[in-house]
Amino acid sequence: MYKIVHKHVIALDIKKIDITAPDIASKALPGQFVMVMPLALMHAIPMTIIDHDERRGLISLLVHEVGPATKALGGMSITDEVYQVVGPLGQAAQMGKYGLVICVATGIGAAQILPVCRGLKKRGNKVVGIIGAKSKKELMLEAQMRVVCDEIFIATNDGSYERRGLATTILQELLNKYKVHRVYAIGSVDMMKAASVMTREKNIPLRVTINTYMVNGLGTCGSCRVKIGGGYQLACMDGPEFDGHLVDFQDLSQRMNTSGDWENNIRPVGVKTTGFGGLRRLFWPSTKK
Amino acid sequence: MAFNKKIAQDEARRCPQCAEATCLAGCPLGIDIPGFIRLLREGDTAGALDRIKEQNPFASICGRICPAPCERACIFYADGQPIPIRELECYAADNGSSKLKTASVPQKEKVAVIGTGPGGMSAAYYLAFQNFQVTVFEALHGPGGTLRYAIPDFRLSQKVLDEQFDLLNSLKVEIKTDKVFGPSLRVDEIFMKGYKALLLATGASVPVMRDIRGIGFSGVYYDHEFLCRLQSIGKDGVVAQARRQKMPGLKTVVIGRGPAAFDTARMSARLGSQVSIIIDGFEEETGVSDDMRKEAQQEGVKILSLRLMGIVGNDNGFVRGVECQNMEIIEGQGGLKLEVSKEAPFILEADTVIIANGHKPNNLLRHYLPQLKHDDKGLLWTDGKTGMTSMERVFACGSLINPDSSVAQAIASGKMAAKKIIQYLDHEKN
Numbered sequence: 259m260y261k262i263v264h265k266h267v268i269a270l271d272i273k274k275i276d277i278t279a280p281d282i283a284s285k286a287l288p289g290q291f292v293m294v295m296p297l298a299l300m301h302a303i304p305m306t307i308i309d310h311d312e313r314r315g316l317i318s319l320l321v322h323e324v325g326p327a328t329k330a331l332g333g334m335s336i337t338d339e340v341y342q343v344v345g346p347l348g349q350a351a352q353m354g355k356y357g358l359v360i361c362v363a364t365g366i367g368a369a370q371i372l373p374v375c376r377g378l379k380k381r382g383n384k385v386v387g388i389i390g391a392k393s394k395k396e397l398m399l400e401a402q403m404r405v406v407c408d409e410i411f412i413a414t415n416d417g418s419y420e421r422r423g424l425a426t427t428i429l430q431e432l433l434n435k436y437k438v439h440r441v442y443a444i445g446s447v448d449m450m451k452a453a454s455v456m457t458r459e460k461n462i463p464l465r466v467t468i469n470t471y472m473v474n475g476l477g478t479c480g481s482c483r484v485k486i487g488g489g490y491q492l493a494c495m496d497g498p499e500f501d502g503h504l505v506d507f508q509d510l511s512q513r514m515n516t517s518g519d520w521e522n523n524i525r526p527v528g529v530k531t532t533g534f535g536g537l538r539r540l541f542w543p544s545t546k547k
Numbered sequence: 548m549a550f551n552k553k554i555a556q557d558e559a560r561r562c563p564q565c566a567e568a569t570c571l572a573g574c575p576l577g578i579d580i581p582g583f584i585r586l587l588r589e590g591d592t593a594g595a596l597d598r599i600k601e602q603n604p605f606a607s608i609c610g611r612i613c614p615a616p617c618e619r620a621c622i623f624y625a626d627g628q629p630i631p632i633r634e635l636e637c638y639a640a641d642n643g644s645s646k647l648k649t650a651s652v653p654q655k656e657k658v659a660v661i662g663t664g665p666g667g668m669s670a671a672y673y674l675a676f677q678n679f680q681v682t683v684f685e686a687l688h689g690p691g692g693t694l695r696y697a698i699p700d701f702r703l704s705q706k707v708l709d710e711q712f713d714l715l716n717s718l719k720v721e722i723k724t725d726k727v728f729g730p731s732l733r734v735d736e737i738f739m740k741g742y743k744a745l746l747l748a749t750g751a752s753v754p755v756m757r758d759i760r761g762i763g764f765s766g767v768y769y770d771h772e773f774l775c776r777l778q779s780i781g782k783d784g785v786v787a788q789a790r791r792q793k794m795p796g797l798k799t800v801v802i803g804r805g806p807a808a809f810d811t812a813r814m815s816a817r818l819g820s821q822v823s824i825i826i827d828g829f830e831e832e833t834g835v836s837d838d839m840r841k842e843a844q845q846e847g848v849k850i851l852s853l854r855l856m857g858i859v860g861n862d863n864g865f866v867r868g869v870e871c872q873n874m875e876i877i878e879g880q881g882g883l884k885l886e887v888s889k890e891a892p893f894i895l896e897a898d899t900v901i902i903a904n905g906h907k908p909n910n911l912l913r914h915y916l917p918q919l920k921h922d923d924k925g926l927l928w929t930d931g932k933t934g935m936t937s938m939e940r941v942f943a944c945g946s947l948i949n950p951d952s953s954v955a956q957a958i959a960s961g962k963m964a965a966k967k968i969i970q971y972l973d974h975e976k977n
Contacts, residue, residue: 281731290730295688342688346730349914474753476686476727477695477909478752479775485763488755495910512763 260340263316271323272366273332274308280315282307282345287375289467289499293475294319295342303327303471304494306370308348308399320369320398347475351377351499352465357439359383360432361407362453364390364425365447369401371444372468377407378442384408386432390425390445394418414483417448426452438462443502447514451507457508464502468493470513479515485509550631550638559588562630567623570632573620575959576609578602580617580632587635587696596643599636603850604672604960605711608665608694609658610637612801614806614836614956633838653680653719656972660684661728664692665749665954666945668711669961670968675718677969682742683720686727692750694954697774697807699814710795713777715756729915730829743975744940744968748926748961751946755782759902760857761800767858770903771806777814796820796898800815800869802855803903804833805951809840811901812848825871851895854887858900868894905951916941925948942968 282292286307288384295304309318323332334340351374357380357547363371376481379385383515387407391397393416405408411428412420421428426449432438433456443453444467446517457464470482475494482493550558562584579600586595600608607672613633621629624802655678659838660667663685671681691708711891726732728749737745756768768776799815801808801824808824826833830850832839844850853871861867875888883954886931912919912927920928920937927947929936937942944964945957952960 285731342725344725344727344731346687348730361961418639462660473772473775474687474696477911478687478754479772480754480769481772481776485757492909497755510762512765524912 260343262334262336262338262340265336267272268320270395271332272396272398274318274325274332275321275331276316276318277340277343278315279343281308282343283315283317284312284434286310286317286346287350288377289355289370289500290346290348291318291475292317292343292345293347293472294327294331294340296327296340298332300327300330300341302342302474304342304347304469304475306373308369308372315529320366322366324383327330344475347494347504348498349496351442351467352495353381355381356383357438358386358387359440359442360388361439361442362388362425362429362445362449363389363443364449365392365396367445367467368397368403368471371448372399372402372406374442374444375403378429379406379408387411388413388425388428390449391419391507404486407431408444421523425449429453430456433457433460433462440465441502442466447507447511448475450502450505454505454507458503465499466505467498468500468505468510469498470510482514549636549641552642555587555635555638556590558631559584559635561623562588563622563625563732567619569622570617570630575616575953575958576603576962578617578636584630584632584635584671587639592643593645594643595639598644599639600645602962603626603955604669604785605665605958606636606640607707608703608711608957609955610634610640610643611707612694614953615838616953616955618836619817621943624699626639642660644732653678653681656970657682657741658743658746658968659737659742659746659897660748661732661744662686662692662748662750662945663690663722664748664750664945665694665710666750666947666961666964667692668920670746670748670944670965671715671720671961672718673962673965674968675720677713677965679972683715683722684728684732685722685724686876688724690722690724690779693752696772697810698754698824699774699810701813701817702810717830728940729911734916738772738940744942745970746964746968747936747941747943748945748964749908749911749945749947750957751908751950753907753909754902755905755907757902757904759855761860762858762868762902764858764866764900766860766863766898767900770803771906773811774814785928787842798897799823799901800825800895801876801896801901802869803901803906804835804836806835806905806953808901808903809833809835809843809848811903813843813846815899815901816843816846816848822847823851824896825851825855825869825895827874828852829883852885853895859894866898866900868896869900870894871936871955884921906946907949907950912947933971934964935971940971942971 261278265366268274289509291306295302305319307317321332323329329394361375363369369479387403387410390413441464443450451525465484469495471478472482477495487504568581583598584594615633617632619627623629640945641840658678660671660683671683674681679810799820799822803811804826812822828925856870859867870892872887873888877884877886922928927943942964
């Protein structure tokens with residue numbers, strides 16, 4: 259049912275895939291995500307819907323291959339079927355007509371900011387995008403961002419493309435220069451924390467999107483809890499977008515490493531690994547839906 | 548632990564068949580307890596099962612995980628040897644074959660039920676039994692709700708749970724998984740498809756977050772979080788197996804006193820961890836049945852009476868231990884009491900801390916049905932007479948209106964909601 263119809267590599271270890279899911283495509287809003295279980299008996303991974311095509315019933319996802327589940331999803335080919343896709347989940351990003359809006363993203367956050375920029379642009383805002391990446395190889399969605407943003411700034415940490423430095427440096431410069439009405443920040447905790455400090459000084463509203471560890475994205479367990487203004491809220495139900503000035507970033511950075519490194523280094527043990535064929539037999543559901 | 552025929556009959560014979568049976572008052576479902584025990588005594592297991600199933604369609608679930616308030620109400624409870632009603636129910640469910648009718652052709656109105664937990668299951672059963680066309684929507688990949696993801700395998704196996712859904716299937720109940728009420732299934736959509744009534748049985752699953760010092764350290768889990776990660780749908784997969792090895796660590800401390808605390812404690816004890824449960828009171832004051840407490844202690848779970856002061860971690864942000872204070876027994880008015888001693892607090896070493904502090908419903912209804920009325924405690928409001936929420940044709944049952952209810956209470960609540968829905972639809976027709 260959830261067939262992969264299109265797939266291409268857009269950056270180092272990052273692939274964009276289109277999946278047929280008409281029910282989800284007809285309801286998705288910017289900022290919402292889906293839980294994807296690539297093969298049976300794997301854990302589900304939360305993924306932002308970066309684009310949706312209602313007419314063809316397609317949703318686009320960006321796969322960053324870091325763990326076993328994302329690697330399995332990245333390894334699937336066109337016409338393969340994804341085992342399970344649940345969504346759209348979470349609350350849509352807050353949107354309206356504000357004026358000048360800056361959207362900052364680092365790393366995989368660029369995938370999450372793209373639908374937000376698109377929505378903001380549609381509502382008549384002037385959208386300025388800032389993308390930060392480690393190097394040119396890891397920079398992604400530049401072309402798409404250039405289409406939806408009025409102006410775009412790019413920073414790479416090693417200086418291999420455009421400006422050398424951090425995305426937050428550019429943000430600071432822009433905040434000093436112009437009257438900004440709102441900032442959206444998605445990316446590493448350090449970046450969002452820095453953005454929070456900068457915007458609070460100037461009293462500019464900030465929205466941040468939080469990617470805490472999720473088990474099933476349905477509000478059943480509370481592992482994605484975030485401390486917001488003293489109380490805990492769930493990123494899967496009440497988020498993933500929150501007011502950036504209320505988030506407790508120290509708590510958040512602790513929460514982000516809860517799964518530990520071991521979760522990303524799991525290999526099938528005691529199984530003959532004869533290429534993907536063997537893995538495929540291992541993971542593939544015996545009872546297909 | 549399952550009874551064989553001899554033990555079951557012996558235990559059933561022990562029942563004095565009181566004229567005014569006290570156990571009846573204990574059962575939220577109103578099962579005819581002396582009646583089915585009498586049938587068991589005569590060796591009529593099928594008859595006993597039918598007698599149970601008149602009130603409780605899911606006897607094999609309740610026979611395993613019910614906290615058995617009936618045993619506490621038994622007149623032999625004070626002697627320490629109550630009639631093992633729960634185990635007898637389990638025996639009847641496993642060995643008897645029900646003669647009640649199962650197949651029926653649904654021809655009445657369409658009813659939608661959200662959630663396949665105990666409440667939703669029982670409501671679907673009773674509605675389908677009255678020939679309504681029932682569709683149950685489940686957000687997760689496998690039906691069962693809390694019974695599947697938050698009850699460990701050793702208490703309720705997946706096979707037993709699947710049997711219950713076979714029973715529902717035989718009643719032509721349609722179960723649709725992967726459908727999240729709210730974002731992927733709107734209310735107006737349900738009514739547009741021709742459903743005449745909607746029952747919300749989404750339950751209470753989000754842990755009540757307690758503000759304990761140091762709760763943000765890595766290695767601190769909530770009960771459902773811990774069980775979900777080990778037990779979620781991919782539990783046979785590579786990831787879940789690796790988690791089973793790594794997650795519980797070597798020393799686990801469980802904070803809490805309900806059934807969920809004991810489930811998580813036993814789960815990590817079985818995975819090879821040294822487990823202690825900290826409760827703020829006497830050992831006997833834990834909110835679970837004596838059987839369950841003894842079973843946990845047999846498996847190596849220690850129950851300590853300590854006052855929790857906070858959680859301490861190391862420089863890397865991982866849990867190092869739990870800071871607590873000893874309790875002293877003090878004789879005061881109204882018997883013995885426990886009070887915090889004057890000694891300095893000490894650190895109980897642990898690499899995993901699990902907090903089991905009760906659950907509340909998630910915010911889904913507040914986000915997607917903001918017009919629903921909530922009472923001052925923050926729970927969903929329902930009309931006492933009709934069972935309806937403040938929205939026409941929308942009903943609610945289970946933990947949504949009574950949080951932390953036991954499985955038997957949830958089944959009873961689902962049964963009641965089904966009755967109310969039938970009443971409403973019949974009234975509407977005339």
